[in-house]
Amino acid sequence: MNRVALEKKVLSENDRIAAELRARFKEHGVFCVNLISSPGSGKTSILERTLATLPKEARVAVLTGDIQTENDATRLKRFGFPVKQITTGGTCHLDARMIQRHLADWNLDDLEILLIENVGNLVCPSSYDLGEEAKIVILSVTEGEDKPLKYPSIFFKSELLILNKVDLLPYVSFDMDAAVENARRVHPAMETISVSCTTGDGLEQWLEWLEVRRNRARNERRNVVHA
């Protein structure tokens, strides 16, 4: 089999598992979100801030992906919610089978939000559907406002852009308006939220976004159950 045919086969197998996962998330009313960014843009920091703010009884869990180390899971477990590390051992993205395997001993009836932190990479994760309801791309202000134009696929597929590290704006030349304009050139309907995980600025907007989407998933489940 040539390389293109093999890649197509791998992706269609991934899409099959992702569709099964998506159907399960819908059936159980779980809002699943896939966070994608370059290494170090602040995915784990946003999740730390999120878990720190949610009430203890929140039905939330995290799967966090990395090539090596359990560091991110260790950081996130401190908040008392279920967290698992997915260590890919070299693969530069998560795939649907990894999600399926790591969910096997969690009861989806106990969950309303599943947060997935992808491996730090702006390219490969965009090709792998994980069964999520929404992809979110995070861009920090130290990375350059041209990134949506250079890595369009992930900006095209994500419905929300979180601009992180805005506390550093006085020290770096990053044009926020140009970054948003570039993202909207790739994806005109892109929603954007600016945050700082250091100061906490903007995080309430992100938490509101999450709550709206959690409620929508919950209501959709109710409608399916009563249909």
Ligand SMILES: Nc1nc2c(ncn2[C@@H]2O[C@H](COP(=O)(O)OP(=O)(O)OP(=O)(O)O)[C@@H](O)[C@H]2O)c(=O)[nH]1
């Ligand atoms: N100044 C500043 N630093 C931040 C902010 N958010 C995160 N950082 C720092 O950026 C570094 C990377 O943050 P992480 O949350 O580990 O980034 P990540 O995207 O999870 O990284 P990988 O999992 O390795 O891809 C850490 O040193 C954080 O403390 C922010 O809003 N402002």
Ligand SMILES: [Mg+2]
């Ligand atoms: Mg991380």
